[in-house]
Every structure is written in C-alpha cells, then in structure tokens.
Amino acid sequence: MASDNKIQEYMNKLEGEKILIETHFANMERILRDNPKLDQQKAFGLLNNFNTLSIQYDQLCNDLITFIKIFKDKDSQEIRLYKTDELLELLDERLKEVQ
Numbered sequence: 001m002a003s004d005n006k007i008q009e010y011m012n013k014l015e016g017e018k019i020l021i022e023t024h025f026a027n028m029e030r031i032l033r034d035n036p037k038l039d040q041q042k043a044f045g046l047l048n049n050f051n052t053l054s055i056q057y058d059q060l061c062n063d064l065i066t067f068i069k070i071f072k073d074k075d076s077q078e079i080r081l082y083k084t085d086e087l088l089e090l091l092d093e094r095l096k097e098v099q
Contacts, residue, residue, distance in 0.1 A: 011067065014067065017060055021060065024049070026082075028046055028050060028087060029090060032090045032094055036097075038094050038098065047091055054084060
C-alpha cells in the first residue's frame with residue numbers, strides 16, 4: 001500500500017511538471033499570436049525557451065510513459081501531449097518576419 005502511494009505520488013509529480021511546461025508552451029503561443037510584430041531579440045528569446053522546454057518536455061513524457069509501462073496498467077493510462085508542432089510553425093513564421 002505504501003508502495004502504491006509512492007508510485008502515485010511520483011506520477012502526480014511528473015504530471016505536475018508536464019502541466020507546467022505545457023503552460024509555458026501555451027503562454028508562448030499566446031505571446032506569438034497577440035504580437036504579430038515581435039522584434040528580433042524577443043523572437044529569438046522565445047525560440048531559445050522553446051528549444052529548452054521542448055527537450056525537457058520530451059524527456060519528461062518519455063519518463064512518464066516508461067514509468068507507466070513498468071508500474072501501472074498501460075491500457076488504463078493515457079498521456080496527452082501538447083501540440084508543439086503548431087507552436088513551432090508559429091515561431092518559425094515570426095522568425096522569418098524579423099530576419
């Protein structure tokens with residue numbers, strides 16, 4: 001029972017971190033949509049943040065998937081992924097505008 005609680009506690013922590021990164025992605029997307037004319041420094045700053053968060057997000061999701069496969073019933077768990085492709089396209093569009 002204590003083991004199950006620790007497993008759930010760890011999964012909750014991973015999910016919390018995943019939601020935090022997804023919130024950053026959503027905020028970036030909002031900034032890009034609300035500010036069609038970003039200056040070059042801001043656009044590159046967003047790109048750098050995106051690259052860092054994307055690496056962390058991929059690793060976190062892989063860890064979560066592996067953890068579920070080992071400790072949980074994989075048929076009963078589903079992991080929703082943030083649509084980073086759309087954000088990346090928006091970033092790319094803004095960077096082309098500032099160059």
